[in-house]
Amino acid sequence: MNQFLDISPLVKKALENNEPVVALESTIIAHGMPYPQNVETARAVEKIVLNEGATPATIAILGGRIKVGLSDTDIETLGKKGRAVIKVSRRDMPYIVSQGLDGATTVASTMIGAAMAGIKVFATGGIGGVHRGAGETMDISADLQELAHTPVAVISAGVKSILDIGLTLEYLETQGVPVLGYQTKEFPAFYTRRSGFNVDYQMDDVASIAKLMHAKWAMGLRGGLIIANPIPTHQQMDEVVINAAIDRALREAKEQGIHGKESTPFLLGRVKELTEGDSLVSNIGLVFNNARLAGELAVAFAGGD
Ligand code: PSU
Ligand code: MN
Numbered sequence: 001m002n003q004f005l006d007i008s009p010l011v012k013k014a015l016e017n018n019e020p021v022v023a024l025e026s027t028i029i030a031h032g033m034p035y036p037q038n039v040e041t042a043r044a045v046e047k048i049v050l051n052e053g054a055t056p057a058t059i060a061i062l063g064g065r066i067k068v069g070l071s072d073t074d075i076e077t078l079g080k081k082g083r084a085v086i087k088v089s090r091r092d093m094p095y096i097v098s099q100g101l102d103g104a105t106t107v108a109s110t111m112i113g114a115a116m117a118g119i120k121v122f123a124t125g126g127i128g129g130v131h132r133g134a135g136e137t138m139d140i141s142a143d144l145q146e147l148a149h150t151p152v153a154v155i156s157a158g159v160k161s162i163l164d165i166g167l168t169l170e171y172l173e174t175q176g177v178p179v180l181g182y183q184t185k186e187f188p189a190f191y192t193r194r195s196g197f198n199v200d201y202q203m204d205d206v207a208s209i210a211k212l213m214h215a216k217w218a219m220g221l222r223g224g225l226i227i228a229n230p231i232p233t234h235q236q237m238d239e240v241v242i243n244a245a246i247d248r249a250l251r252e253a254k255e256q257g258i259h260g261k262e263s264t265p266f267l268l269g270r271v272k273e274l275t276e277g278d279s280l281v282s283n284i285g286l287v288f289n290n291a292r293l294a295g296e297l298a299v300a301f302a303g304g305d
């Protein structure tokens with residue numbers, strides 16, 4: 001086992017018995033939502049996964065250890081510290097681990113922790129992607145490269161239109177990452193079910209997705225896949241309202257020269273402020289919905305095929 005990895009006893013036992021496990025990220029806790037909703041959401045997500053018959057494994061770096069399976073106290077601490085906890089993607093891991101620091105893991109680094117532990121299913125809210133204007137800034141989330149290389153299935157509600165959705169899908173195609181729509185042929189835009197872009201394949205049940213995962217890895221095709229799970233209809237945001245907030249947040253980010261790893265948290269925070277908390281309600285709803293699907297998928301995947 002990796003010398004920097006700590007797997008909690010519950011997660012370890014589940015993995016040893018080949019039982020379903022669902023990985024969960026911690027940047028969404030520390031940087032994605034305000035306290036105390038972040039902690040409440042993280043705990044509720046774990047319960048949803050449990051209810052589906054799978055073991056939740058929230059991942060973060062604490063005191064330089066890559067922790068797979070956090071305690072209630074760990075989640076509370078991360079949520080309270082919020083943005084004071086360093087956002088850790090792949091390139092940040094050597095520094096945080098070697099210096100014994102705490103870090104909130106993004107989709108990329110959570111996939112790395114999950115893969116080290118042997119977890120194949122991971123639920124999040126939204127993944128990073130190609131930013132608008134990336135032709136000049138080259139701001140492309142490391143999440144996409146991770147999906148290209150690391151064998152984990154990521155359930156997300158699509159990507160927000162703070163990103164260039166079309167270019168994100170082009171990039172994933174180049175990198176050989178399958179994008180599957182759960183009961184949809186349209187790739188969802190996080191707050192809304194529609195984006196105007198199609199997924200590669202619509203898949204209507206978890207058994208078929210589990211079969212596809214087994215086939216991909218049995219062929220020796222490296223890397224992950226995306227299961228795009230649209231936000232439930234009644235929790236969608238008004239398209240005009242959310243797009244206006246996103247456009248304004250993007251303008252402000254440009255004016256203030258926000259870039260690099262600060263870009264995504266800044267945009268998410270401004271969108272939330274501009275929609276006066278409505279976006280937070282949608283965000284929590286879609287995360288719950290993803291946790292449910294991830295639990296079901298992990299159960300189907302562990303059942304083998
Ligand atoms: N998109 C969201 N919510 C999030 C993130 C993205 O809708 O919380 C977080 C995830 O942790 C994701 C990270 O992995 O932001 C991407 O950051 P960057 O664009 O800096 O790679
Ligand atoms: Mn970036």
